[in-house]
Amino acid sequence: MEYSAGQHARVSPPISPQYIGRKTLPIKRSDAEPLTREDLQYDLLYYIFADRTTAFVDHLAPGKPLVNFCDLYVNALYNSSKCSKVLKDKMVETPAFAIEFAKISLLTNVGRINTTMAFFPEMKTALRTYHPVPSLQKTDGNLQDAPRIKNCLKASRLPFEFKVPPPSSPAEILEKVRSGQIxxxxxxxxxxxxxxxxxxxxxxxxxxxxxxxxxxxFLPINISSASRANVFLWLMFHYLQGPDKPNPWDDDYSRANPGKVPRMRTLTREEQQQENVDPPDEVEWGKRMSATRSKFLKELVDEMEMEKRRKKNPAPLPPPTASTSSLPLSAQDLAAFRRARPHRNPASTSDGSRGSSHSHDLQASTNPMPDLALRPQPFVTFQPDEDPNQDRSMLQHAWHVVTTTDPLDDSDQEANEHVRTDYNRRMRVLARLRGKEPTPEPEQATIMLYPPPPPPPSGGGEDGSTGRLQQVRSWQ
Structure with a gap:
């Protein structure tokens, strides 16, 4: 004999545990398939969260006021230790998103949403499936995925439940209620x-x-959504506030039969089809998100295939560019290169300068040098913006030597004024450092230094220098 929900038989037949075990509670859908209002039992969720009866003590709110179920449940999620700051900020900023998140969390709470589900199309892991939820994604908030929601739910405890494990059976819960713990x-x-x-x-x-x-x-059965929501809230009050208190969701049947839930109204097939109807805009949005998911997966697969091909067939390295500077020189080339070295010519002093650096001119060779990239170039005597009458600093002179001196030239010719100035500066630095720790005691020696160069004509005045070499008899 079949029993419709809401019809109460005089003699209740025994309930078979096998019947209960055969029920398929989690929603089963393929990847990218939208979750419809019928899957979610959207009307049931609406009646549960739209009920404004303030009958529950909110232990987490200041003053422990009486609140409705919607506020009680949303506040429990908000105060979960696993609720991220981003999620909390979004819940405060957009209360509509907080209710949407609470509805999907309630379905996860009862086991209707499987932990393999995710609700954002860019999900890459193969362990979960993506499902758009048009009726619960009307705001721009991220519903995350079922495992994160489950973690948030598991961490939603009252303050005293962190020290003592929470009750794990209906009998334990009622025992705490009767002891006065509300x-x-x-x-x-x-x-x-x-x-x-x-x-x-x-x-x-x-x-x-x-x-x-x-x-x-929470299953699509032939019982009205409003009466099922009423029974759910009745059970919440019965266990959270106590079975001995007047239940706001009682009806005549539950009052006459203590412990029994209120009657539930059965629906005809036509009436059942009028509930949980998906509006056209939600159907269109679900199709669009499914297409977005398919496109994302196709691009992801193509990218993975290209990466596999690149690993199997790596692109050949480009051949090295031939450079004349890296070509080996033969003995004849080196000999011709040495014969073609520039020679020093005395610098002209017709311009009245204080002795500029020697210029380098290439001398024609009887054996012409082959056309190589290492052909020496003429050096400049000073930088274009340099004043030849001004002393160089040590750094400027070092740069001048590097950029204007041919290392292949002989260095046995007499140095110019800049070189003598640089030598003087170097020796004065060494003289100052010589007497300091840990320098050993110096031997008696005579160091000859070049005298400082005479001042330029534009400087005016004489410093009384004799121009002779000076003897340094002390390191101090």
Whole structure:
């Protein structure tokens, strides 16, 4: 004999545990397939969260006020230790998103949403499937994925439940209530306990008429969404506030039969089809997001295939460019190069300068040098913007030597004024450092230094220098 939900038989047949075990609670859908309102039982969620009856003590709110179920559940999620700061900020900024997140969390709480589901199309892991949820993604918030939601739910506890494990059975919860502990546990933990398969038979026998049990409230069955929401809220009050208090969701049947849930109205097939209807805009949005997911997966697969091909067939390295500077020189080339070295010519002093650096001119060779990249170039005597009458610093002179001196030239010719100035500066530095620790005691020696060069004509005045070499008899 079949029993419709809401019809109460005089003699209740025994409930078979095998019947309860055969129920498929989680939603099963392929990747990129939208979750419809019928899958979610959207009307049921609407009636649950739209009820404004303030009957629950919110232990987490200041002053522990009485609140409705929507505020109680959203606040429990918000105060979870696993609720990220980004998620909290979004819940505060957009209350509509907070309610959407609470609805999808409630479905996860009862086991309707499987932990293999994700709700953002860019999800790459193969362990989860993407599903757009048009009815619960009307805001721009991220519903995340089921494992993160489950972690947030598991961490939603009352302050005293962090030291003592929360109750794990309906009997333990009622025992705490009768001892005066209100609420006995968090609303999230209560739903976990009631939807636990180990307690399904106990809950069904105590509160429901067969063949309905607690998990049937969230399945697409021929019972009205409003009456199922009423029964759900009745159970929440019964366990959170106590079975001995007047239940705001009582009806005549539940008052006449203590412990039994209110009657639930059965629907005809036509009436059932009028509930949880997807509007056209949600259907279109679901199709668009499914197409987005398919495109993302195609691009991801193409990228992975290209990466595999690149690893199997790496692109050949470009051949090295031939450079004349790297070509080996033969003995004849080196000999011709040495014969073609520039020779020094005395610098002209017709311009009245203080002795500029020697210029380098290439001398024609009887054996012409082959056309190589190492052909020496003429050096400049000073930089174009340099004043030849001004002393160079040590750094400027070092740069001048590097850029204007041919290292292949002989250096046995007499140095010019700049070179003598540089020698003087170097020796004065050494003289200052010589007497300091850990320098050993110097031997008696005579060091000859070049005298400082005479001042330029534009400087005016004489410094009285004799121009002779000076003897240094002390290191101080």
């Amino acid at each position: 609420p006995p546990t968090s609303v999230v933990n209560l739903i976990f306990v009631l939807s636990n398969s180990n307690h399904t038979l106990t809950i069904a026998q105590k509160h429901f008429d067969p063949p309905v049990d607690f998990t049937d409230l």
